[in-house]
Amino acid sequence: MSPMAVDGSLERLRREGRIVVVGASLAGLRAAETLREEGFTGTLTMIGDEPYEPYDRPPLSKQVLLGRVPADHTALPRSRAIEAQWRLGAAATGLDPSAKRVALADGTSVEYDRLLIATGVRSRPWPNELEAGLDGVFVLRTRDDATRLRHRLKAGPSRVLVIGAGFTGSEIASVCRERDLPVTVAERGPAPLSGALGSVIGDVAAELQHQHGVDLRCGVMVTGLEGDGVGRLRRAHFSDGGTVDAEVAVVALGATRNTEWLAGSGLAAGPRGIACDAGCRAFDVRGIVADDVFVAGDVARSPHPLFGYRFLSLEHWGNAVAQAEVAAHNMICRAEERRPHLWTPYFWSAQFGVNIKSVGVPNMADQIIVSQGSLGEHRFTAAYGYQGRVIAAVTFDQAKWLEFYQRQIEQAAPFPPPFATVDRRTEGMRPVPAGFPDPSVPTHGPQVTVSGYSPTDQRVTFTPAGHGRQA
Amino acid sequence: MRVVVDLNRCQGYAQCAFLAPDVFAMHGEEALLYDGQPDDTRRLDVLRAEAACPVKAITVEGAGAAWTAEGAGVSDGG
Ligand SMILES: Cc1cc2nc3c(=O)[nH]c(=O)nc-3n(C[C@H](O)[C@H](O)[C@H](O)COP(=O)(O)OP(=O)(O)OC[C@H]3O[C@@H](n4cnc5c(N)ncnc54)[C@H](O)[C@@H]3O)c2cc1C
Ligand code: SF4
Numbered sequence: 001m002s003p004m005a006v007d008g009s010l011e012r013l014r015r016e017g018r019i020v021v022v023g024a025s026l027a028g029l030r031a032a033e034t035l036r037e038e039g040f041t042g043t044l045t046m047i048g049d050e051p052y053e054p055y056d057r058p059p060l061s062k063q064v065l066l067g068r069v070p071a072d073h074t075a076l077p078r079s080r081a082i083e084a085q086w087r088l089g090a091a092a093t094g095l096d097p098s099a100k101r102v103a104l105a106d107g108t109s110v111e112y113d114r115l116l117i118a119t120g121v122r123s124r125p126w127p128n129e130l131e132a133g134l135d136g137v138f139v140l141r142t143r144d145d146a147t148r149l150r151h152r153l154k155a156g157p158s159r160v161l162v163i164g165a166g167f168t169g170s171e172i173a174s175v176c177r178e179r180d181l182p183v184t185v186a187e188r189g190p191a192p193l194s195g196a197l198g199s200v201i202g203d204v205a206a207e208l209q210h211q212h213g214v215d216l217r218c219g220v221m222v223t224g225l226e227g228d229g230v231g232r233l234r235r236a237h238f239s240d241g242g243t244v245d246a247e248v249a250v251v252a253l254g255a256t257r258n259t260e261w262l263a264g265s266g267l268a269a270g271p272r273g274i275a276c277d278a279g280c281r282a283f284d285v286r287g288i289v290a291d292d293v294f295v296a297g298d299v300a301r302s303p304h305p306l307f308g309y310r311f312l313s314l315e316h317w318g319n320a321v322a323q324a325e326v327a328a329h330n331m332i333c334r335a336e337e338r339r340p341h342l343w344t345p346y347f348w349s350a351q352f353g354v355n356i357k358s359v360g361v362p363n364m365a366d367q368i369i370v371s372q373g374s375l376g377e378h379r380f381t382a383a384y385g386y387q388g389r390v391i392a393a394v395t396f397d398q399a400k401w402l403e404f405y406q407r408q409i410e411q412a413a414p415f416p417p418p419f420a421t422v423d424r425r426t427e428g429m430r431p432v433p434a435g436f437p438d439p440s441v442p443t444h445g446p447q448v449t450v451s452g453y454s455p456t457d458q459r460v461t462f463t464p465a466g467h468g469r470q471a
Numbered sequence: 472m473r474v475v476v477d478l479n480r481c482q483g484y485a486q487c488a489f490l491a492p493d494v495f496a497m498h499g500e501e502a503l504l505y506d507g508q509p510d511d512t513r514r515l516d517v518l519r520a521e522a523a524c525p526v527k528a529i530t531v532e533g534a535g536a537a538w539t540a541e542g543a544g545v546s547d548g549g
Contacts, residue, residue, distance in 0.1 A: 056475055056507060063504045073508035077473035077532030318479040346479045353499030355483060379500075397500045400482055 013113055014332050017042040020102055020110050022092045023118035023258075024048025026056065027297030027320040031116050032082040034328035044084040045110055047102065049091035052143055058317055060146040061171040062350055066178060067154065071147045092119070095265040097284075097293060113292065114331045117262075117274060117282065118324065120298040121255035121315060126163075131225040136233030138250045140168060149250065153179055157247035160184070161236050163222050165192035167349045169252030170205065174351035177212045184215040184244045186222050186236070189437055197358070197394055199435030200368050201382060204375050204396065208352040217242070225249060255315060257299050267293065273301040273313040278340035280327035294331055296323040302341060306410065307361055307391075316347040344406055345392075348399075354378060357399045360392030360409045368434040369416050373398055381405070384434060385415030472511050473532040476503060480528035490523055491516035 019035060021028045024046045032044055048054075055074040063069045087104065094103035095115075103109045123139035126132035136157075138149045153160070153176065160176045162169045165187035176183035189195055191202025192209060209216045221239040228234045235245050262269040267290070268283040269275075275283040276295040280302070283289055295302075297320035301313040326341040349356045365384035373380030373396075381401045384392035389412045393405030408417070416431045474494065476487075483501035487494075494509040494517055509517060521529040 058478070059504075059507060063506070066504075068504060069506045069508070073506055075473055075508065077475050077507075077530050079530060079532075318477070321477075348478045350498060350502035350504075353502070355499065355501035357479075399501055 010332075010334060013042065014040055015042060017113040017332075018045070018111060019043070019114045019116070019331065020045045020047065020112035021116045021118060022047045022102060023116075023120055023297070023299070024050070024086070024088060025054050025118065025120055025297075025320075026076065026317065027118035027120070027324040028116070029054040029076055029078070029082075030321050030324035031118065031296060031328040032084055033079050034325045035332065036080060036082050038329060038332060040332050042113075044082060045087060045112075046084045047087045047090055047092050047104065047110065049089065049105075050142060050144075051089040053086070053088065055143055057141070060143065061140055061168055061175070064146045065140075065150050065153060065172065065175040067150065071143045071150065074143065092261050095262055095267070097265055097267070097290065100292065114294065115292060116294045116296060116324075116327055116331065117299060118295070118297045118320075119258035119261070120320075121257050123251070124253045124256050126225065126249075126251045126253075128224070131227075132251070133231075134225060134227040134233045135231055136246075136248050137225060138248065140172065140250060140252065141255070149248075152248055153181060157181065159244065159246040159248075161186065161222075161244060161246040161249040162252055163236075163249060164252035164254070165189070165205075165209075165216070165218075166195060166252060166254060167193065167351075169250070170209070171349060171351045172250050172252060173209060173214050174212070177214060177352070182215070184217065184246065185209065186220055186238060187216070187218045188221050190218055190435075192216070192218075194435065195363065195437060197362050198365070198368060198384075199437075200375075200432060201394055202435070204378060205351075208354060208378060212352050215244075255298070257313075259299065273299050275311060276300050276302050278302055278304070278342065279330050279338045280323060280341055281330070294327040296320065296327040304342065306342065306344065306412075307364060312345070312361070314345055314347075316345060318346045319343055344409060346402075346406070354396050355399055356394070356396055357402055358392065358394045359402050359406045360384065360390075362392040362394060362434070363436055365391050365434045365436070367415065367431040369431040371417060372401060383408075383415065383417055385431060388415055389413065390415045390417065472509055472514055472517065474505065474507050474509065474517060475530050476505055477528045477530070478503065480526045481524075482526055482528075484525055486523045486525065487520035487529060490520040495520060 054076045059074050064071050091105040092102050093105050101109050101111050123141040159182040162173045162185045165185050170192050173183050173185045190199045192205040194202030222236050223239050224237040226235040237243050257273045259269040266284050268285050274295045277289050280294045281289040282293040282295050298315045301311040303309045304312050322343040323341045326339050330338045346359050362384045365386050367385040371381050371383045379397045381395045381398045390408040488497050495505045498504045521531050
């Protein structure tokens with residue numbers, strides 16, 4: 001960009017403007033790094049309600065609970081110095097977009113020229129407050145949660161109950177078995193992971209849990225947690241009339257978006273996140289995009305052309321990184337240089353010694369086909385179809401195939417795939433229903449929420465921006 | 472020293488686990504576990520692993536040019 005082409009006010013913003021980032025975690029940090037990388041030399045303020053500098057969450061339910069690394073070994077590396085004013089341990093409590101001011105819990109406020117909202121999500125707590133307060137009842141979202149839970153697992157409880165078998169719940173169950181702790185998993189759906197991956201793959205996940213000695217109870221809900229005389233968790237009651245005695249219960253019922261602080265701001269912010277355009281600019285309640293308020297990470301919902309322009313909110317590490325980079329770029333560039341966030345959803349999970357990876361949006365699919373490997377061997381690649389095109393793929397210990405399917409998704413390739421893949425077994429020959437629960441029934445924590453208009457047009461030509469950042 | 476691995480990018484080639492076994496370890500066939508804050512004495516191993524990773528999934532703090540770590544405080548840039 002030639003300096004002459006930049007209009008005066010943008011040049012001033014880049015040189016001496018004030019950018020405020022609310023939410024000092026993965027998305028916030030990556031945005032800050034990108035701003036500096038792209039030449040922003042003004043004031044950068046990072047506001048975070050946690051007392052810690054940005055840290056990485058995925059290890060919390062894996063190596064940290066396993067006891068391999070302490071929770072404070074997860075601080076994120078800086079790819080460069082960001083020269084920020086840090087306001088840690090200070091929650092943002094309000095936003096006045098016309099005065100361009102963020103109010104903080106300590107009574108102070110910070111003014112901005114551009115604002116990035118990256119406040120993420122928090123764990124959905126156990127709905128009964130008294131029961132949630134019992135000693136032994138945990139959630140897992142933050143470093144502090146992980147430290148507390150790790151400490152308790154180390155003490156060797158007689159039994160752990162995991163409520164909800166989504167990715168986080170399943171990873172926790174896996175850790176318990178690896179630590180040789182008796183564990184019961186209660187899941188409302190027909191199988192673990194079935195909300196995110198469907199029941200065909202869910203059945204494989206169930207088999208893995210059984211094989212590793214998990215007491216898995218599907219199709220049941222936990223109806224109550226019972227304490228002893230001194231307020232320690234003792235027992236859980238199930239909807240089928242059963243009970244289980246447990247000293248520890250981990251509530252893994254998905255997450256709630258951190259948007260309450262935006263009440264009254266006029267932004268289109270609600271329990272499903274903050275709506276923004278593909279350029280990460282926030283919508284206000286009238287459906288008009290703001291020029292100076294941007295959104296990134298788990299808290300954002302944005303339309304994706306590859307998925308019928310439906311609004312997607314993703315609770316994925318890679319999405320937070322990619323969206324933060326786009327938001328930061330768009331915050332300080334000219335209108336014609338803005339980039340869209342057209343990331344193809346991508347995530348991983350590790351449980352029971354298996355590396356699970358997914359690309360695309362599995363829970364939009366109507367059909368599934370095992371294209372390589374075998375479900376029975378727990379080592380396979382499954383492709384997901386939606387109205388005759390490939391919409392997602394999931395691998396169990398076959399991650400190397402995902403990139404190929406990413407391209408298939410981006411090209412709206414036909415489903416079932418017409419090619420004869422290597423190593424195709426008989427079980428994978430014919431597509432079968434993917435087995436997703438009725439979407440009108442609320443489930444805990446699907447990692448992808450698909451909402452909004454579903455056009456019948458299924459042919460999208462799409463040039464991806466590439467996932468993740470080339471380091 | 473701080474490290475993060477983009478596990479979307481990681482293909483489980485285990486190069487890192489071979490070069491810096493105290494920091495990176497395979498867990499099962501394909502899944503990678505690592506210590507995000509290894510001891511500074513491991514720095515050389517970790518930088519070797521970073522360089523050897525075929526998909527460039529490993530980010531090491533300060534591995535690039537002039538960079539000064541000042542924790543969470545305001546640092547002097549570079
Ligand atoms: C246990 C666990 C395991 C995970 N494993 C995986 C995995 O294997 N693969 C994968 O792809 N993803 C995984 N994820 C998801 C991944 O960690 C998230 O997608 C990522 O952290 C999103 O980053 P973010 O910056 O958008 O939000 P967050 O990381 O949620 O950060 C938001 C920050 O904003 C702060 N905040 C909220 N409200 C305010 C306020 N009003 N004022 C100031 N600060 C505020 C929060 O406290 C938080 O620090 C996992 C998450 C967890 C919790
Ligand atoms: S070398 Fe790279 S791809 Fe291989 S396991 Fe390590 S991080 Fe993953």
